[in-house]
Structure formats: C-alpha cells, structure tokens
Amino acid sequence: MKIKNLSSKRLDLIPLGLNHLSIFYVNWMNDKDVIKHLESGGDYDILKLKNFLTNVESSKILFWAIMLKDKHIGNIKIDPVDTKKMTGEYGILIGDKNSWGKGYAIESSKIVIDYCFNDLGLKKIELGVVSSNIKAINLYQKIGFKEYKRLYNKDKCLIRMFIKNE
Secondary structure, three states: OOOOOEEOOOEEEEEOOHHHOOHHHHHHOOOHHHHOOOOOOOOOOHHHHHHHHHHHHHHOOEEEEEEEOOEEEEEEEEEEEEOOOOEEEEEEEEOOHHHOOOOHHHHHHHHHHHHHHHHOOOOEEEEEEEOOOHHHHHHHHHHOOEEEEEEEEOOEEEEEEEEEOO
C-alpha cells in the first residue's frame, strides 16, 4: 500500500519514521496515563524506540505521525491491511497530553479513513478497544464505528468495532 502525506487545516500526517525519534516520544511510551490502554509501553528507552521506528520505516505500513505544525503529538495507523478482503486494522495514540481533548484524534482519524476508503479502496476498517477505555469508544462512535463483538479474557473485555465504506 502506498503511504502519502495527508493534511487538514490544523494537522499534517506524515509517514512515521526515524525522523520522529525523540525523548518526548520515549516519554509518551513510559507515561502510565498515555499507555494505560495499550498493549505495549512502560519499558521504552531511546534504543528501543529507534529499533521500532526502523522497523516501521522498512515495513512500508500505513503509519503516520500526527503533527501539529512542527510538533509530533501522536500516531495513527491502519495495519495490518488485508489486500484480498480490502480491510484494515485501525489504531491511534495521542501521546502529547497537552493535546488531549482538542479534537485532534477525530480530525486525524477522519483524514486517514477518508484516504483509505476513497484513495486506497478499502471496504472496511476494524479496531479493538478495551471496554474500560470509554473516551476512545466515544471517539470511535463519533467517527462512525459500530460494535460487532465482545471478547472476554480473564478480567478484560475487548470490544471489536468496524466502519464500512458505503
């Protein structure tokens, strides 16, 4: 899949890579508030982040840095993409806590989903979210995602959601 720069009035989305390596990014990945609902994080240092970003660059996946002017505030991705079914898996992180609650997540999500549906021809985008992440669930519903399944594992409930290209 071809990844290109995307933008809106306030945001630029550029392919994530080594140029985003920073102590600020490392700090996000170790901040308990930021990683509370993520499957990774809490043990990052600059080398681990460098290795991650190197892998992202070489993988050619749909993974963007969310930029507010020249400031990296988060990431958004559609990965993996199933090119046979034309579906993708959505994920987003606003790591800069000063940028929370300002609409950047919904704005960047709409840009990426529009690109995936209208330029790449994806038919459906899915995501998984833990049921305790109420703010994320509200965001996804505002974008148009609909719940289709709940998976239970020990003390956690994972909600699966989708949005179709209609």
